[in-house]
Amino acid sequence: MINYPNMKTHQTKNNYSNKGMTLEHDIEKSNLFYLTEKIACIYKKPTPVQIVKVEFPARNKAKIVEAYYRSASTTDYNGVFQGHYIDFDAKEFSGATSFPLKNIEPHQIKHLNECSFHGGITFLIVAWKKYGEYYLIPWKVINEIILSQERQSLSYQLFKEKAYLIKEGFNPRLDYLKIVAEHLIEDK
Amino acid sequence: MINYPNMKTHQTKNNYSNKGMTLEHDIEKSNLFYLTEKIACIYKKPTPVQIVKVEFPARNKAKIVEAYYRSASTTDYNGVFQGHYIDFDAKEFSGATSFPLKNIEPHQIKHLNECSFHGGITFLIVAWKKYGEYYLIPWKVINEIILSQERQSLSYQLFKEKAYLIKEGFNPRLDYLKIVAEHLIEDK
Numbered sequence: 001m002i003n004y005p006n007m008k009t010h011q012t013k014n015n016y017s018n019k020g021m022t023l024e025h026d027i028e029k030s031n032l033f034y035l036t037e038k039i040a041c042i043y044k045k046p047t048p049v050q051i052v053k054v055e056f057p058a059r060n061k062a063k064i065v066e067a068y069y070r071s072a073s074t075t076d077y078n079g080v081f082q083g084h085y086i087d088f089d090a091k092e093f094s095g096a097t098s099f100p101l102k103n104i105e106p107h108q109i110k111h112l113n114e115c116s117f118h119g120g121i122t123f124l125i126v127a128w129k130k131y132g133e134y135y136l137i138p139w140k141v142i143n144e145i146i147l148s149q150e151r152q153s154l155s156y157q158l159f160k161e162k163a164y165l166i167k168e169g170f171n172p173r174l175d176y177l178k179i180v181a182e183h184l185i186e187d188k
Numbered sequence: 189m190i191n192y193p194n195m196k197t198h199q200t201k202n203n204y205s206n207k208g209m210t211l212e213h214d215i216e217k218s219n220l221f222y223l224t225e226k227i228a229c230i231y232k233k234p235t236p237v238q239i240v241k242v243e244f245p246a247r248n249k250a251k252i253v254e255a256y257y258r259s260a261s262t263t264d265y266n267g268v269f270q271g272h273y274i275d276f277d278a279k280e281f282s283g284a285t286s287f288p289l290k291n292i293e294p295h296q297i298k299h300l301n302e303c304s305f306h307g308g309i310t311f312l313i314v315a316w317k318k319y320g321e322y323y324l325i326p327w328k329v330i331n332e333i334i335l336s337q338e339r340q341s342l343s344y345q346l347f348k349e350k351a352y353l354i355k356e357g358f359n360p361r362l363d364y365l366k367i368v369a370e371h372l373i374e375d376k
Contacts, residue, residue: 080273083307119271
């Protein structure tokens with residue numbers, strides 16, 4: 001079998017990786033731009049770690065020698081923009097037709113619902129690596145589908161209709177706050 | 189010399205520690221109450237750690253065997269309350285007359301100024317252990333003093349005049365959001 005579809009996938013992936021960046025790196029870079037340009041103050045939270053044992057080698061800083069990953073209670077990103085609380089997570093994904101809801105962890109669903117309840121602006125940034133496209137999808141669009149229990153995934157078509165394609169550039173790399181300003185604040 | 193002052197100090201300290209809690213624990217407990225009672229969604233950020241080496245012992249979860257503390261860029265606490273972005277840090281302190289400004293790290297000053305600029309509600313919670321009192325002091329009160337460069341510390345008198353004594357209870361342990369609601373939101 002000549003594996004054309006796979007070849008195509010690899011080619012697309014290479015194009016993507018030629019940009020030399022992961023989604024996390026792109027968002028970090030955008031957040032740094034927002035911070036230095038005084039547009040917003042948004043940070044990635046550190047990975048939660050349970051520290052068990054620390055050593056203090058001579059003339060050296062503290063060295064953690066036993067620790068374990070803890071499960072997170074929140075999403076990865078939050079901060080403040082134009083007086084609004086912003087909360088979101090970022091997902092990279094290789095599929096071509098639909099984004100499986102199982103990619104969103106239960107604690108993330110709970111947390112995004114809680115932040116929405118208290119008046120925060122909540123969303124996911126989803127990288128469709130296959131197409132090299134980045135979408136901001138409002139949390140309420142996803143949550144309606146979760147609540148309906150009708151589907152286990154979000155179709156590419158849904159992203160076309162109800163999510164927002166994020167403009168890519170040099171700086172900010174991913175101008176997701178432009179979408180927040182234009183579409184999510186007024187809709188709050 | 190009969191060390192009456194020290195005895196008094198020890199007694200006060202014991203009373204404080206009899207409560208069996210540190211400031212961090214008190215705030216965590218209060219935040220959990222706010223979360224479960226649907227009052228607000230506020231979390232402590234994990235300690236930033238640079239992970240260097242991870243091992244995967246058989247039938248065991250990943251074990252971090254080399255890691256180092258990284259310096260933080262932000263404060264410890266943030267979240268959302270009544271649609272407002274909340275950002276603060278917590279300080280425990282044993283003095284009797286004044287709180288030294290050197291207890292506030294440069295990155296915390298920078299971050300609280302940035303959050304204030306973007307419309308966040310910002311403050312410190314300071315535990316005066318000597319008196320068993322907890323104060324919420326608005327960041328702008330502190331920042332004015334920092335900018336004036338006239339003083340290196342915040343007097344107890346200043347706390348009496350310009351900070352807010354936090355009501356202690358069983359649950360929430362420290363009802364600091366009551367002060368935010370009554371004094372800081374309208375003043376924003």
